[in-house]
Amino acid sequence: MRLTQYSDFALRSLIYLAVKPRSDEIVNISDIAQAYNISKNHLTKIIHQLSKLGYIDTVRGKNGGIRLAMHPRDINIGQLFRYTEHDFALVQCFDELYQDRDDHSSNNPARIPTVDFSTTSNEFCVIAPACTLKSAIAEATEAFMAVLDRYTLDDFIKNKDELLALLD
Structure with missing residues (x-):
């Protein structure tokens, strides 16, 4: 079995958000894309889904960005992959x-x-x-x-x- 890039990038994005910012700090998608050297366009789709699923919060506006919406201990990896994998x-x-x-x-x-x-x-x-x-x-x-x-x-x-x- 091989997980898709989509799931890989979703997990990496959540790891980034969990370690990088302070709890009140927000980051940009560009920051994550640059840190991992991955496509910002592809990552934008993933971030959008993670937001819809409730894993992250998005903040609009000039100083907007993203941050985790829940504590890392509440994000189950099996459940995440069930949401991000197309099928098994x-x-x-x-x-x-x-x-x-x-x-x-x-x-x-x-x-x-x-x-x-x-x-x-x-x-x-x-x-x-x-x-x-x-x-x-x-x-x-x-x-x-x-x-x-x-x-x-x-x-x-x-x-x-x-x-x-x-x-x-």
């Missing part, structure tokens, strides 16, 4: 299980399917109705997410001073 379809036969998922604009997190895989179509693979690989991959994906569910943003900023030095 690691093999083609999972695609139809996720086809009701929108792109990154959805406010509904992706769910790891718990379904009867024998009912999925065999459009891409003739052995799909009898294949047990799907169940193993679903189990592995559930385990992956269960591990991420044990972490919060706070766990990833324990070395705040070291991170700050790298982001300057």
